[in-house]
Amino acid sequence: MGLGLARWYFGPEVTAYPVVKADLVKTVVASGHVETPYRVDIGSQITGVVDEVLVDEGQTVKRGQPLIRLEREELQSAMVLAEGAVAQAEARMRQMRELTQPAAQETLKQARATLANAEATYERAQRLAKGGFGTQAALDEATKNLDVARTQARTAELQVYTSSPGGSDYVMAETQLAQARAALATAKARLGYSLITAPRDGVLISRNVEKGAVVQPGKSLLVLAPTGDVQLVVQIDEKNLGLLKVGQSALASADAYPDLRFPATLSYINPSVDINRASVEVKLTAKDAPDYLRQDMTVSVDIEVDRRGGALVAPARVVHDANGGAPFVLVSNGGRAHDQPVKLGLRAGDRVQILDGVKPGDLLLPVSAGVRAGQRIRAVQP
Template identity: 40%
Template sequence: MGVAAIALLGAAYWGVRQWQGPQVPAVQVQAQPLVRTLQFSARVEANTRVGVGSTVVGRAAAVEVQEGSAVQTGQLLVLLEQDELQAALQQAQASVQQAQAQLRNVHSTSRISSQAQVAQAQASLKQAQADWARHQQLVAQGFLSQSALEEKRKSLDVAQAQLQAARAQAAASADDGAELKAAEAQVRHSEAVWQAAQAKLVQTRITAPGAGKVLRREVEPGQIVQPGTVLLELALEGPTLIVAQVDERFLDQLSEGQSATVVADAFASQRLAAKVLSIAPGVDAQRGSVEVKLTLDAPPPAFLREDMTVSVAVETGRVDPALVVPLEALHGAQVLVLQNGVATLQPVQIGLRTLEAVHIQSGLNAGDTVLLPPARVGQRVRPLLRSVP
């Protein structure tokens, strides 16, 4: 073949290429799954996190746990000094015993004694009445003076007063009497003081409110503790929560029950399945975020620790199968398709979007070639196919 022929063929090839237009990126529409995920950072939190402290002022005699210790319900955590409170308890016990003895005395000895005093007073009154009657007769007969009669009158008045006093004392020691009521009230008072002393002694034993783990220890033996001060922080057993602050712009994509994947940065090869548990009803105005809580589908692995930072990917949308094109292919609600070698606008209905791709609900068919920038409307182009992301 001569040089002229080769030149002619080259010119013809170049002319065809010019007529066909430049090469532009393109994708061939195929049905495939489209999944949209929302990714954010979160922290591991226990479902119940409590601070444990003392309800009384005291000195820590012993601290029985360390940070990271596992504890059971009722387990002793901190013991306060008890000497003074034990002495107060013994004193209260003695007061109870004394009050009970006094009550028994009222029930028995006092009642018997008061009844004897009434009988004696009645006898004395009877004798005084007899003396008074006899002296009246003697005075009337002139054997005694009027002054002697007055003395017997005084003795009669005294005997009557003594009987009234004895009867009052007997009434006081009766079942509904004032003395008995006072003795019973003293017993109740001393028992209340004893119970209060017992309660204070119990409060020197600071125990775990539930099974869990010690996160933080803020007390040492010998330290003076005050009511209201947190001595230990516990994470009680319960569902492990993944808590995140998510930008409010993505609130419309989230809903309770969505599936998610959790990955700890330090253990990236271990992916943990989770679900969205709750979405806070309010938005943090300062940060423009909403609190989202997730729970793990399975018990948490040992490496997952309180306050650990994790990465979360929530599946917020899925279409399977879907006709998918790259997001960059969109021109509003249209795409460029290759028709007879020419870039032609095609209206489409758009569905689920991700950061890279979009679901075309209608307007395209499987096998259509969609052109990507820099293709322009009406331009004759040659497609350079690539895969859909």
Template identity: 40%
Template sequence: MKTRHLIALLLAAAVLVSWLFWPRGIAVDVVKVERSPLTQSVVATGRIATPSRIELGTQITAIIDEVTVREGAAVNAGDLLVRLRATDADAAVEQARSQIAEAQARFTQLDAVGLPVAEQAVKQAEANLRVAEAEYQRAQALVAQQFFSPSKLDEAARQLDTARAQLRTAQAQRDANTPRGAERVSAQARLAQAHAALESAQARRDLLTLRAPVDALVIARDAEPGDVAQAGRALLTLAENGETRIYATLDEKNLRYLRLDARAQAVADAFPGQPFDAVVYYLSPAIDAQRGTVEVRLRVTEPPAFLRPDMTVSVEVVIGRKEQALSLPLEAVREVDSAAPWVLVARDGTAAKLPVKIGLRGVGRVEITDGLAEGDVAIMPAGGALDGDRIRIKPARGAPGPTPNLGR
């Protein structure tokens, strides 16, 4: 009897020792593969930009007489902004106008005096020629009858040649005063030259009056009355009114996710509680080799009133969204940035390595597009389990009892 009790006691002790020292597996934390909404976005820092920034200056050196605006002023196209001293330019304009008046008076002289006088001179020369021809014929007859010496005929021939020359001169003078004559062409050239001189003088004077080229906001003033404006130096800086834009830079590794017309949400650092919408409209074709970034430009469709040029903003560009994405926590996917990511899953109390394909990456979660099914159990890496290890699943935090084995 005692022997039987001893044997039973030894068997019980053996069972207890086996239970205490038998390998029970590595304790691990697990998560289930679930379906849930998933949004992937990239975040960048940028600045508010206007359609264009205009530096207003002058092409000539002159003294500044008046500056009509200050920083922050809204101006309309054509508004007077800066007036430079124009004494010499005004004098040049008046001189050009007097040259035009002189050239126009020359036309009046040609019409009222020059042409009529030239026509009368032609008539007088024609009459003189007729007289000279008659005298030559009479002298020729008398010399033939030996009433005059041959020298008389020579004198008559000389007077005839002179009359003919005078007629040609008078005709040339008359032709020069006709609408297509040289005198009128010369007068037209002088008039055109005077008009050109007036346009040049007016253009130079216009350079001394600086006006707003577009509707804009004055963001810098670098000129005061009495200063000497130098050619090429900006006096005012304007930000053109129009659609508000954001110029931002993103890490080039995110370039594959970006597309035109992608929606984004921006927040100004100065107003963190007032986000506003934006849309991507430009992706730079080049990469900044030194920084490894790509420039992205966004259009702000409804800019809030507090935005200012050059204001710093943070931009979150949404590059993908699914309402029912099969996903896991990001840390559950091993080598997620490699070409062959994988997940360690629980299968019948054993850890098994499975390759997976990933899609969208949200905040702390990643989409599984292939390799796992909904309800599969992934092992978190903190437990240190490896492929083929025996495992036991830790109870969930705050759970009243042990968590059952969820592996298949």
């Protein structure tokens, strides 16, 4: 039988696709960039001149590692002065306890003894004057001496009180010591601020300072991307918004390393839509992200939005009237094409789940083959 006759008798060769049992996964594909969940701006807490920058942009640093050193001479001098003021205030307190207070107590003892003697003399002079044996001049002298002794005793008591804990002189000395210690703590802190260190582990992604620069509080000198979970920020077409849920799994890859994929989890969906791009910003968290990822690196992600395990799957190209109310396929059986109504399930890319109407291994003919039901064909698998 000639080739033309065989073609007429057996029908044309048509590529047929078998129905297979497989997991069908629907994904939403998008692209975006790498971004740490937050960045730390590192600056100076004091005004000063940069003596040395100890790190470079892109360098990995550990918490407490020195980053920038400021000139320290003036700050060291201020701390020496503050230390001297503390020593002076402490000496004043020791003097109060060791000299002033004991001396005041001794003076008080003497004043009380003098007062007791003056009181006895006054009583004697008063009795003699009443009995007519003393003179008025002697009584006046005793009265004067008694008044002086009382004044001296009150003064001595006041000196003892003011030099004792709670007294004005003691409190003033304590206050001066506290102020001196506070000034020393401030001087030490300012000296410590002259060495700027890393607040936590991370990678320096920006450096805006050089040796000799004058720095001030509030100005960012370095930007640190802390070590930890990496965040992927991507834009999703708003038509896919209904498919997304926080917690969905995804596979991501950096454009610089397209063959290396790593897992991520959808962690945030922006509540608003970008009207200019008709897209929604979503963020994915990549735990234990690969070391080759860099800040702002371009990435592609496949977010898994649905999965059907052990489904009957066929190429979408074999389904006729897929979007209509009566989808069907052409099955190759006995050398002829037979139409078969089907019920469709999940659609994922160029594959579709068939819920009813076919069985595993059935050979289905593509719509593009132009085959009609009942036509002879020779089915060949791709």
